[in-house]
Amino acid sequence: MTARPPLWRDLRVIRAAAQVAALVAVGLLLYVLWFNLTNNLRRLGITTGFDFLDLPSGVNVADNPISPGAPLRRTLLVGIKNTFALVVVGIPLLTVIGVLVGVARLSTNWLVAKAAAIYVETLRNIPPLLVIFFVFFAVILQLPPPRTPLVFGGLVVSNLRITVPWVETGPGADLYGWALVGGLLVAGGVAWWRTRVYERTGRPHHRVLWAISILGVVAVAGWFLLDGPIRPSLPVVDGQRVSGGFSGLGAYYAMLSALVLYTASHVAEIVRGSILAVPKGQTEAALALALSPFQRLRHVILPQAMRIAIPPIISQYLNYTKNTSLGIAVGYAEITLIVFQAIGNGRPAPQSILLLMGAYLVFSLTISALVNYLNRRLRYVTN
Amino acid sequence: MRRLTLSISVLALVVAACTQAADQTTTTAAGGQPSGQGLLATVQDRGTLLCGVNDAVPGFGFRNPDGTFSGFDIDYCKAVAAAVLGDADAVEYVPLTAQQRFTALQSGEIDVLIRNTTWTASRDGGEGATFLHTTFYDGQGMMVRADSGITTIEELEGSAICVLSGTTTELNLATRMAGIDYTPLTFEDNETLQSAFVAGQCEGWTSDKSQLAGVRSNFPEAEGGPESLVILEETFSKEPLGPVVRDGDSQWAQVVDWVVLATIQAEEFGITSQNIDTFADTDDNAIRRFLGLEITDDEGNTTVFDPGLGLPTDFASRVIRAVGNYAEIYDRNVGPNTPLGLERGLNALWTDGGLLYAPPYR
Structure with missing residues (x-):
């Protein structure tokens, strides 16, 4: 039997003790900070609880029916919704633009490659x-004012809001949705089923064609049976107001386009790097197979490149999400603006x-969880 | 492993959060009352006054192209510095946005906030702030382009209105516009707001009328100049503006309060920065007390009146020599002969039908 070293020289004990010590130190630090914070707040007579969330916010929010009498937490939700509106539209857009530009930078066409390089x-x-300010001041504010909006082809454009044709729902829309x-x-x-048949028999599957036809038949038949549950809605100018269509504030479009263009330039670089990281032999093999x-x-380059690209692209998604907080600079009522507004109003x-x-x-955690899930699904399966 | 990494990152974040919050409060302890010393002594030791101001409202608090500050509120910073430090220029101006101002005050970043700040009950109660004597009685108004033909607030139905974020103005607007459909565009600073207004994004610009007058007077000629803008008749709120200090230091609050009152009292006595020397041998003991001049009693003893405010006995004469009395400050920055052209109105002395009234100095 090997003799155990004394406690103070036992590596396992030392490690465990170090961890406990670190934990206690962090705990103490947190306690001191918390104590300091609450103590100072109490001394200044500032509330330390979260009851203020139930008091009315007292403010209106642009393009949202929420009333000033609604509790602050509901106004905060409106801010989260506005942030979300930037995120859900922006992330797919910046991904598409980023991939296109990244591929374009590697194009053998001189003009395309150089244009992409300049953009990036x-x-x-x-x-x-600065990108946001540029888009807001030099593009959005230069549009005609809402008194004299620009109207063309069902589009109503002013620097206050841009309205595009959209759909309006009639009776039966819910049923149509379920259909x-x-x-x-x-x-x-x-x-x-077509895929299974193809795998068993080798007959062409035409699965996309099948799926689209079925969906098309349901969509068209349902629309006629329910007597037009959704119809196009064209924006109509009425004084300074625009009714119908789908409206977005100028500040929203400024934020969206500026952040999408900015973040896409980073994504483009990631995509370019990932494509270059795919071994050259893969391209040569594809050439040998006479692929166009x-x-x-x-089928060969992007599937491999995107696997390399996903982790760094996630961090760009997170950057994009965090950068939406700059909306406060141009008056877009996202969550940061709503919170700062509340602080200004005495919260x-x-x-x-x-x-x-x-x-x-x-x-951020939600986005990275979603994309990490995707990443795991897309990993090479080796068995 | 993944879970561990996650929990560590959450922990790190909380630490960061607390450090930030604690940072603010430790500064409070440092800048506020170190070891029981009052702010008055701290300011005198430091030799400069940290004054939280606006830098974008002409006439009230404005940063000139050469980097100096000027305006009505700025003059009150100078007055406090003159009274406390004997030097009207010993002021460090800290430009603040509407949203930053109370945090800056709470955290001890500034000694006094003189930044067209409206006195309200919830600010007095909830911001750890003490509001002092009002220097300017204001009210909220609405400014529109002259060529829009709008004459009442109701006519703004359906259009957008620009307003500064985190202000009482914003709350009053929401109250005033109850039942009227409008789009509030909230901006963090006056420059962006002005660009949006110039571009026609918003039809109306709401703020305190004095601020609107300031902006109007400074409206670029390229955009039509002051004549292209109209401030609507209606006033839809009470906006008493004045200095604000932190709760918990009543001596400092008294000091700033009496500096403001001294400017008002000086106007009542008719003492100006020009004629103050002629009062050196006045027989009026009330004026002698006020200016810190020697008073001889019936038995021939001479005393100098010291009310015990913690200020030098001649603080009022220092203030008057530095910035003048209330009327001089008003006329220099916002009065009828300035681009703002504001009449005294509510801001006249009580003897002239206004609201300015200083308690007796004795």
Whole structure:
């Protein structure tokens, strides 16, 4: 039997003790900070709880029916919704633009490659706030004022808001929605069945064609049976107001386009790097199989490159999400603006900022969880 | 492993959060009352006054192209510095946005906030702030372009209105516009707001009328100049503006309060920065007390009146020599002969039908 070293020289004991010590130190630090914070707040007579969330916010929010009498937490939700509106539209857009530009930078066409390079190098090297200011002051504010909006082809454009044709729902819209969902499920099932048939027999599957036809039949038949449950809605100018269509504030479009263009330049670089990281032999093998340039990209290069690209792209998604907080600079009522507004109107700053940080944390963790899930699904299966 | 990484990052974040919050409060302890010393003594030791101001409202608090500050509120910073430090220029101006101002005050970043700040009950109660004597009685108004033909607030239905974020103005607007459909565009600073207004994004610009007058007077000629803008008749709120200090230091609050009152009292006595020397041998003991001049009693003893405010006995004469009395401050910055052209109105002495009234100095 080997003799155990004395306690103070036992590596396992030392490690455990070090961890306990670190934990205690962190705990103490937190306690001191918390004590200091609450003590100072109490001394200044500032509330330390979160009851203020139930008091009325007292403010209106642009393009939202929420009343000034609604409790602050509901106004905060409106802010989260506005942040969300930037995120859900922006992330797919910036991904598409980023991939296109990244591929374009590697194009053998001199003009395409140089144009992409100029785009990337310009936007990547400017702080996002400046991009936002540029778009807001030099593009959005230069549009005609809402008194004399620009109207063309169903589009109503002013620097206050941009309205595009949209759809309006009539009676039966809910039913129609469910019919579409049902059609989608059937189409998916048929596609799956066609794939099985193809795998068993080798006959062409035509699964996309099948699925689209089924969905198309459901959509058209349903629309006629329910007597037009959704119809196009064209914007109509009425004084300074615009009714119908889908409206977005100028500040929203400024934020969206500036941040999408900015973040896409980073994504483009990631995509370019990832494509270059795919071994050259893969391209040569694809050439040997006589694949067309598009097929080469679609079936050989991009599937491998995107696997490399996903982790760094996630962090760009997170950057994008956090940068939406710059909306405060151009008056877009996202969550940061709403929180700062509340602080300005007398709500306690420490708690409000804590809530704000919590909101961004939830946003970021959700996005990275979703994309990490995707990443795991897309990993090479080796068995 | 993944879970561990996650919990560590959450922990790190909380630490960061608390450090930030604690940072603010430790500064409070440092800048506020270190070891029981009052702010008055701290300011005198430091030799400069940290004054939280506006830098974008002409006439009240404005940063000139050469980097100096000027305006009505700025003159009150100078007055406090003159009274406390004997030097009207010993002021460090801290430009603050509407949203930053109370946090800056709470955290001890500034000694006094003189930044067209409206006195309200919830600010007095909830911001750890003490509001002092009002220097300017204001009210909220609405400014529109002259060519829009709008004459009442109701006519703004359906259009957008620009307003500064985190202000009482914003709350009053929401109250005033109850039942009227409008789009509030909230901006953090006056420059962006002005650009949006110039571009026609918003039809109306609401703020305190004095601020609107300031902006109007400074409206670029390229955009039509002051004549292209109209401030609507209606006043839809009470906005008493004055200095604000932190709760918990009544001596400092008294000091700032009496500096303001001294400017008002000086106007009542008719003492100006020009004629103050002629009062050196006045027989009026009330004026002698006020200016810190020697008073001889019936038995021939001479005393100098010291009310015990913690200020030098001649603080009022220092203030008057530095910035003048209330009327001089008003006329220099916002009065009828300035681009703002504001009449005294509510801001006249009580003897002239206004609201300015200083308690007796004795």
